[in-house]
Every structure is written in structure tokens, then in C-alpha cells.
Amino acid sequence: MKTSKQFSKQFSKQHLLPALCTFWFVTAGCKSESAPVEPTRNPPTLTTESVGEVMPGNHSPVDAPPSRIRSRRLSAEQWRRAYPVVLGNDSAGRPIAWPNLETAMFKDALGEPDYLTTTEEALEPNVVYAKYANDAAHHGCRLALDADLTRSGMARVIARYASFEDTVASNPAAIDANLVYLKKRFHGVTAAKGDPTRILPLQKLFTDGAASSRETTTAKKNKDGWMLVCIGLLTSPEFNAY
Amino acid sequence: MNHLSRRDALWFLAATTGVVALNQLRPLRSVHAAPGTNPPLFLWLTMSGGWDQMLVLDPRDNTDLKFRSKGEDNRPGTADAPNGSGIRPGYHLIVDKDTKAVLAATKDTGVQKAGNLTFGPAVPPSLLEHATRLSIVRGLDMNTVAHEVGMRYTLTGKFPRGSAASGSSVATMVASTTGNGLLLPHVVLGGAETYNEGLAPFASGTRTSPTSLRSLLEPLYPVIGPENGGEAALAEYEAAAATCEETRENRDMLPTRMRQMNKQMRDLLRADKAAEFDFASKTPSPAVKDLLTRFGIVTNTDIAGPKGRMAAAAKLFESGFSSSASVVLQNDLDDHSDWHEEHATKLRAGLDALGDLIKFLVETKDKDNESLWSRTTLMLSSEFSRTPLINAREGRDHHITNSVLIAGPGIRSNVVFGATSDNGLQKQKIDFATGRPSESGSYVRPTDVVATLLSSMNVPLTPIENQNPKLLTALLKK
Numbered sequence: 095m096k097t098s099k100q101f102s103k104q105f106s107k108q109h110l111l112p113a114l115c116t117f118w119f120v121t122a123g124c125k126s127e128s129a130p131v132e133p134t135r136n137p138p139t140l141t142t143e144s145v146g147e148v149m150p151g152n153h154s155p156v157d158a159p160p161s162r163i164r165s166r167r168l169s170a171e172q173w174r175r176a177y178p179v180v181l182g183n184d185s186a187g188r189p190i191a192w193p194n195l196e197t198a199m200f201k202d203a204l205g206e207p208d209y210l211t212t213t214e215e216a217l218e219p220n221v222v223y224a225k226y227a228n229d230a231a232h233h234g235c236r237l238a239l240d241a242d243l244t245r246s247g248m249a250r251v252i253a254r255y256a257s258f259e260d261t262v263a264s265n266p267a268a269i270d271a272n273l274v275y276l277k278k279r280f281h282g283v284t285a286a287k288g289d290p291t292r293i294l295p296l297q298k299l300f301t302d303g304a305a306s307s308r309e310t311t312t313a314k315k316n317k318d319g320w321m322l323v324c325i326g327l328l329t330s331p332e333f334n335a336y
Numbered sequence: 337m338n339h340l341s342r343r344d345a346l347w348f349l350a351a352t353t354g355v356v357a358l359n360q361l362r363p364l365r366s367v368h369a370a371p372g373t374n375p376p377l378f379l380w381l382t383m384s385g386g387w388d389q390m391l392v393l394d395p396r397d398n399t400d401l402k403f404r405s406k407g408e409d410n411r412p413g414t415a416d417a418p419n420g421s422g423i424r425p426g427y428h429l430i431v432d433k434d435t436k437a438v439l440a441a442t443k444d445t446g447v448q449k450a451g452n453l454t455f456g457p458a459v460p461p462s463l464l465e466h467a468t469r470l471s472i473v474r475g476l477d478m479n480t481v482a483h484e485v486g487m488r489y490t491l492t493g494k495f496p497r498g499s500a501a502s503g504s505s506v507a508t509m510v511a512s513t514t515g516n517g518l519l520l521p522h523v524v525l526g527g528a529e530t531y532n533e534g535l536a537p538f539a540s541g542t543r544t545s546p547t548s549l550r551s552l553l554e555p556l557y558p559v560i561g562p563e564n565g566g567e568a569a570l571a572e573y574e575a576a577a578a579t580c581e582e583t584r585e586n587r588d589m590l591p592t593r594m595r596q597m598n599k600q601m602r603d604l605l606r607a608d609k610a611a612e613f614d615f616a617s618k619t620p621s622p623a624v625k626d627l628l629t630r631f632g633i634v635t636n637t638d639i640a641g642p643k644g645r646m647a648a649a650a651k652l653f654e655s656g657f658s659s660s661a662s663v664v665l666q667n668d669l670d671d672h673s674d675w676h677e678e679h680a681t682k683l684r685a686g687l688d689a690l691g692d693l694i695k696f697l698v699e700t701k702d703k704d705n706e707s708l709w710s711r712t713t714l715m716l717s718s719e720f721s722r723t724p725l726i727n728a729r730e731g732r733d734h735h736i737t738n739s740v741l742i743a744g745p746g747i748r749s750n751v752v753f754g755a756t757s758d759n760g761l762q763k764q765k766i767d768f769a770t771g772r773p774s775e776s777g778s779y780v781r782p783t784d785v786v787a788t789l790l791s792s793m794n795v796p797l798t799p800i801e802n803q804n805p806k807l808l809t810a811l812l813k814k
Contacts, residue, residue, distance in 0.1 A: 306565025331591035
């Protein structure tokens with residue numbers, strides 16, 4: 095094994111001259127750069143080409159992030175911004191948000207600093223966060239589904255690939271396709287149809303929701319089924335932790 | 337014979353270190369939480385802003401000449417104290433009528449004696465009544481005069497990293513051994529901070545307030561299906577096995593903790609106890625009405641203040657929802673100016689509510705017909721105290737030596753442990769076996785107080801072990 099002394103001696107013999115030469119050339123180059131440069135009068139042009147619609151996140155799997163990165167709970171502000179993106183607009187065209195999030199009591203409970211008594215964000219996952227996430231999900235999902243009832247096809251946010259008449263028994267493909275879409279929309283996860291851990295539990299939630307509904311028509315029962323799916327996705331750790 | 341190579345030795349060392357570290361990270365073993373038994377109760381209380389300990393737990397005789405200004409003319413703003421004592425109680429400068437009444441009753445000394453303890457003039461009769469159930473630690477070395485640092489030091493028993501809290505809240509440590517299976521094991525009131533570093537998730541503090549408790553205990557929007565059928569389906573979904581994505585994100589157990597919180601939340605909703613915590617109702621139930629009366633709650637301001645916070649803690653303990661509480665008892669004590677105007681009033685309001693809580697706990701029996709107080713341990717402090725001299729703005733600044741009020745079934749009551757000097761209220765070395773000043777003793781730190789309380793409750797000291805805690809043995813019951 096070379097000692098550091100041996101190494102430095104060898105280095106000086108072998109590399110000192112080339113290093114000095116390199117330094118000289120670089121220095122000389124620096125001097126030459128100080129000469130005035132003619133400004134570019136014709137900026138480069140950019141040619142773009144449409145490749146059609148690209149689904150967000152539709153890429154090959156990536157490695158898990160480095161293990162030193164810690165998981166974090168959504169802050170109140172992240173929550174505030176995520177809701178309209180995920181749930182879209184209500185039937186009046188307003189972005190869906192949870193109004194309680196703007197009151198001091200709820201801000202404090204969710205750990206948002208008021209910069210009077212506290213300046214640090216509290217991001218501990220606790221029962222209060224779980225409770226209000228559940229409330230906000232009930233509120234937001236109902237608005238989104240009410241809006242869906244007034245729209246059709248791709249204009250819908252929750253029931254985009256299934257009609258409100260579809261059930262697991264009558265149109266399993268549509269239910270599955272919609273669940274795969276929702277899993278991607280809410281959690282950013284591409285799941286295969288019938289995936290036993292990602293899709294089937296949601297399918298059961300849809301069925302249970304419709305079965306436990308107080309409503310009398312199939313469409314309204316199914317709306318309650320999608321409501322539970324929406325709430326389940328919003329209260330899931332996969333939505334609330336990152 | 338094969339010799340152990342250096343590489344082997346390093347592998348062995350790394351492996352054993354890893355095992356020890358993992359052991360430390362494991363949630364603490366439950367020492368109390370036998371199902372069906374009444375858990376020990378714990379209250380961590382703070383007076384936010386820095387209190388004047390001479391008005392509460394470490395008084396000085398206001399008539400003693402060494403604490404009066406030369407030719408005392410009673411004017412505030414006379415910063416210099418005479419005779420080199422560096423202390424000026426200045427009780428006679430306080431405008432509050434209750435303080436004036438105490439001065440009149442104590443021949444102007446301002447020092448109230450109750451049992452073996454002495455208190456300052458801001459301590460109300462409602463707390464003095466329980467003096468023999470309490471003990472005082474004086475001369476606490478806070479090692480800081482920064483608000484957040486001092487508060488977090490008393491909150492966790494560990495000196496902060498910079499200004500960031502280190503370790504878990506004391507109430508979290510206690511809840512991790514006493515609160516398993518409770519609906520809200522550790523409740524946080526009055527805007528207190530709460531931390532959980534590596535302890536059981538259920539012990540994390542739940543931040544709420546007396547006015548928002550109801551909203552925590554009932555759904556804010558209609559649920560799906562009769563008899564909460566939809567909620568049951570959601571609970572089942574949430575309890576399902578973790579997906580691949582969640583496992584990838586589960587390095588520090590955050591998703592697992594969130595699942596546990598979701599379960600706790602649904603259990604809370606199922607308990608259907610919201611009406612019992614509706615303190616602001618115009619038509620309160622008889623039980624709520626009784627509680628409000630006992631704590632003297634009349635207005636909405638009362639509900640949000642010390643009275644409401646103590647009433648909420650009382651109700652949460654009584655109902656068996658919680659075993660641990662972290663509470664900011666009073667706010668806004670940082671009186672750098674005009675100390676004589678409101679400081680004593682605010683202290684008295686907080687301590688009055690505490691007196692009402694102790695009375696409630698003493699009088700309320702659990703299912704074994706034991707008083708709730710018989711299993712309550714408490715700690716009341718502030719992030720630091722205020723300077724013993726009055727500054728030019730008629731206020732008091734930050735002072736590094738502090739005091740703390742403690743009590744508990746494992747703590748000797750009616751005892752004063754430690755002391756401050758009669759020269760500038762300085763810390764003194766204390767013999768921990770006797771609680772008296774001794775040159776061969778040590779300074780008392782918040783770590784030592786926390787360790788003593790935890791030890792008295794048989795809660796493991798593992799989370800604060802790296803602070804080298806020393807037990808205040810004179811305060812521990814044998």
C-alpha cells in the first residue's frame with residue numbers, strides 16, 4: 095500500500111509538468127476570452143413537434159428515493175393547494191376547497207403557524223389531522239360528485255370512465271377502469287386492472303358504499319359508492335404522506 | 337486458532353450497535369397499561385412568556401430592607417436595588433386589587449405560607465387550599481433565556497438542538513406507557529407544542545381546544561348509510577394491508593402511524609360523546625352545566641382561556657378518553673414593560689383554574705372509588721422567569737433561574753426542594769438527597785425534574801438518558 099508521502103512524491107514527478115502546462119494554457123485561454131465578443135444577433139430557434147396526449151406520470155418505474163429522506167405529512171398549505179387539483183370544480187365552476195381550512199381554529203389544529211404565538215409548522219400526524227382530513231374529504235367528494243351528476247364523460251372528475259348506472263355486476267370493466275384512473279389521479283400510481291392490493295380494496299369500498307346507501311335509485315346508490323372511494327383515497331396515507 | 341480480523345471486529349461492532357439502536361427506537365414497553373385498569377394521569381402545564389417566580393413559587397419578603405430601594409419611594413422604574421441584593425419584589429407597585437388584598441393580609445410582606453410551602457402574592461386561595469398536596473422545586477437552571485428553547489427544554493426534558501426540540505414531549509413519554517387503548521391518550525390544549533420521536537404513534541399529542549373538542553368528536557358532514565354503514569366500510573378499507581407504494585414510503589413509519597390515527601379517529605366518532613364536550617352550547621346537558629359551574633365558566637372567553645382548558649382536561653380525564661395532557665395554562669406573560677399592570681392578574685387567573693382542576697380531581701372518583709387526584713402527576717413551569725430587578729420600562733426581562741410546581745402519587749408533597757440566593761435570585765448547588773443547598777451538590781436542571789417525575793410513575797427514562805438525568809431523590813417517595 096502506498097503511503098501518502100510516496101504518493102505525493104510520485105505525483106509530483108509524473109504530473110507536475112503536465113499540470114503546469116495545462117494551467118498555462120488555461121490561463122492563456124482566460125486572457126484571450128477578455129477580448130470583446132460580437133453579440134449574437136440571430137438567437138437560435140426552437141422547433142417543436144406534437145407527440146399527442148401524454149398521461150402524466152406514465153413513465154417507466156424509478157428507483158426508490160434515498161433512504162435518508164424522511165416521509166412527511168402534508169402541511170395545511172399543501173392540502174389547500176392539492177384539493178382543487180384533485181377534485182376539480184364544483185357544479186358552479188368554483189375550485190373545490192374546504193372552507194374550514196381558512197378559519198383560525200382549524201389552521202391551528204392542523205399545525206399551521208399564525209406567526210404571532212408560533213412560527214413553526216407542526217407536522218405530526220395525529221387524530222386531529224385524521225379527523226379533519228376525513229371531514230374535508232366528505233365535504234369535497236360530495237361537491238365533486240354533485241358536479242359530476244351535471245356533467246358527462248371526460249368532463250367528470252370522479253365517475254369519468256363509468257356511468258352512475260354501472261355496477262361491478264353490470265359493467266365490471268368500466269368500474270375497474272374508473273378505479274385505475276382514480277388511483278392515478280389521487281395517488282399518482284399506475285395500477286393494473288384487478289390489482290389485488292391497489293384496485294380490489296377500492297372496488298369493495300365502492301360496492302360496500304352502494305350497498306350501505308340510504309338512497310333508493312341505482313344511480314344515487316352508486317354515487318354513494320364513488321363517494322366512499324373518493325373519501326378512502328383522500329384519507330389514505332398515500333395521499334397524506336410523501 | 338483463527339484470530340478475529342479487524343474487519344470482523346468492525347462488523348460485529350456495527351451489528352451490535354444496530355441492535356442496540358433498534359432497541360432504543362422500539363416503542364416503550366407498557367408498564368401501566370393493563371387493560372381495564374385506571375391509568376396514571378399526567379399533566380404538563382406551562383405559563384407561556386416567562387413568569388415572575390417571585391409572584392408565585394419563589395417569593396421574597398417585600399418589607400425586608402435588603403429588597404427595597406434606597407429611600408424606597410415605591411416608584412416603578414427605580415431599577416437599582418440597594419444593599420447589593422439585586423432583588424426587588426416590588427409587590428406594592430402592583431395595581432391588581434387581589435394582590436393588594438394579599439399584601440394587606442400578610443403585613444405587606446406578600447409572602448403567603450401554606451403548609452411547609454411559601455408562595456408569592458399572585459397565588460390564589462383556590463390553589464393555596466391544595467398546597468399540602470404539592471411541592472416546589474426552586475433554583476432550576478434553565479441554561480437559556482430564549483422563549484422557544486426554554487419551553488422546549490421543559491416540554492421534553494432535553495436541551496433543544498439549536499432552537500429545535502429534541503426528543504419527545506414528557507406527556508408523550510407518559511402516554512406511550514399509560515395511554516394504549518385510550519381514545520385520545522395525549523391531548524394538547526392552549527396551543528402547546530407536542531413531539532413524538534420514536535415512541536408509540538398512539539401517544540402523539542392531539543392538538544385541540546375546549547371550543548373545538550366537539551368538532552373532533554362528531555362528523556362535521558352527513559355520513560353515508562344508516563348506522564354508519566359507510567364509515568364501517570371506510571374503517572375496513574383503511575385497516576387493509578399496506579400497498580407497495582406505502583411500504584416504499586414507510587421508512588420512518590409515517591404511513592403506519594397515519595393508519596393508526598385513522599383508526600383512532602373512527603373509534604372516537606363511534607364513541608358518540610360529542611355532546612359531553614359541547615361547552616359552548618346554549619342548552620348544555622346537566623353534566624356540562626355542572627362542569628362549567630365548577631370551573632366558573634360564564635363567557636366564551638372563559639371557555640377559550642385557562643378555565644376552559646382546565647375544564648376540558650378534567651372532562652377528558654374523567655371520561656377516560658385521555659391519560660396525558662400538555663396544556664398552556666396562561667399566555668402572554670412576556671412583560672418587558674408595565675409588569676405591575678397585568679402580570680400578577682394573568683398568573684392568578686391561570687393558577688385559579690389549576691386550583692379548580694385539582695379540586696375537581698380530588699372530588700371525582702373513578703370506577704374503583706379512588707379519587708382521580710390519587711393517580712395524577714403534574715408539572716407546572718414556564719420557559720424561564722423574570723429578572724429580579726425592575727427595568728427602566730417598568731417591566732422585568734428574562735431571568736435564567738426558574739422554579740417548578742410538581743405533585744404526584746410517587747412524589748413527596750408539601751416539600752420545597754432547592755433554593756435561589758438572596759443575591760440576584762441565582763441558582764445554587766443542591767444536595768439531591770436532602771433538597772438543601774450544598775457546595776458539594778449539583779445545579780437542578782429541567783432534565784432532572786422530568787426524570788424524577790417519570791421515575792415516580794415507573795415510566796422508562798430511556799428517551800432522556802443521553803442527558804445524564806439525576807433524580808431529585810429527596811422528592812421521591814421511598
